């Protein structure tokens with residue numbers, strides 16, 4: 426029997442997989458998590474050895490999806506999703522030190538880890554919508570990568586209109602072109618006069634406006650959507666198994682912004698994967714590192730860095746962790762989120778903080794340290810890392826413990842951030858051939874202020890659900 430899903434705020438109905446995927450955010454403003462964590466025994470994990478990425482994905486996803494999608498269809502969807510990847514292993518490992526490996530997650534069509542979940546999510550959603558004869562309006566916030574991945578995955582579908590909100594002038598030129606040049610009639614890129622947190626605030630505002638939400642049939646593709654997290658759990662299994670799980674324990678360092686990727690690692694651990702430490706890497710926007718150190722989750726202004734996709738202060742999925750670490754105390758989560766809304770901060774309860782510290786470590790790498798690490802890894806391992814990956818490598822090395830086997834997630838291809846990479850290494854990474862001409866394509870996007878009413882009016886006018 427598959428699990429159903431409950432909200433972190435405890436005041437929305439429990440839902441099955443298909444509804445959770447289509448809803449995105451729970452109606453009480455919370456995030457859905459599985460009521461039960463599926464369990465993988467040591468024998469189950471051993472049986473994943475030698476399997477393809479696709480077959481591992483099937484086995485990891487199935488307990489969440491249950492009979493919402495039949496096995497043959499699910500297998501086909503997984504095959505089709507990862508056929509878009511340019512590496513036969515899909516998410517390969519590269520050794521970068523005696524006990525350090527880089528997990529490359531950027532072999533999908535838009536060169537960032539978002540493709541891993543987005544290529545799957547678009548197909549799962551399309552299948553469920555086709556069965557139900559429904560369509561949705563999707564609103565997504567991006568600091569640069571989610572947007573391009575979503576646009577690639579959903580462009581041209583007749584069952585979804587997609588509105589992607591990105592911070593005006595704060596994404597890399599490659600990221601911007603990936604969002605503004607699709608030419609697809611069902612896609613709109615919207616540059617918001619603000620930062621990523623403003624974009625995400627608008628998306629959550631739309632979800633919490635139930636009249637609007639119902640009118641346009643709102644759905645989400647950010648990692649607030651459980652299906653995104655679910656798809657990201659798979660590569661923790663494939664990489665850990667490749668390195669000797671369940672016999673060996675693996676630690677992971679994850680360049681972190683919205684906390685979705687590292688929450689997927691936490692989920693894998695809850696499912697039985699023997700994971701050692703979960704290391705959160707942050708840039709100057711270090712709210713998570715400060716929160717772990719002090720117990721105060723306190724927002725400050727967002728600072729622009731060379732790892733722009735991590736320029737985030739409100740890490741949505743931290744709410745999921747609070748829920749789990751508090752013993753699933755929805756009241757504690759509601760109070761924390763209310764305080765965050767009112768004052769921009771909250772204090773993590775002592776027992777919850779201790780539970781978080783038992784599983785997670787956190788560190789920060791600034792712009793200079795990130796640049797130095799790009800140069801160092803190029804020299805020591807002949808490896809050209811993007812700034813997000815280098816940020817995590819720096820933190821992993823700083824916090825390394827003797828005897829620990831560490832996997833560092835590489836979340837983007839260096840060619841997405843050529844200026845920062847060139848400055849640090851002297852090498853200008855080039856885009857792969859299939860993106861030839863991207864930078865010359867004509868752009869189309871709308872600029873809007875960070876204003877919920879204006880955003881909703883815009884979507885009302887342009888969504889095929891209401892327009």
Ligand SMILES: Cc1ncc(COP(=O)(O)O)c(C=O)c1O
Nearest residue numbers: 570681682683684685686734836
């Ligand atoms: C390249 C890159 N690295 C890291 C992150 C942070 O991941 P998460 O938001 O899941 O914490 C992002 C954005 O999400 C990203 O685009």
Ligand SMILES: N[C@@H](CCOP(=O)(O)O)C(=O)O
Nearest residue numbers: 567568569570571647648683
């Ligand atoms: N870094 C992300 C921010 C949104 O993250 P998501 O995983 O919640 O979609 C981006 O590139 O847009």
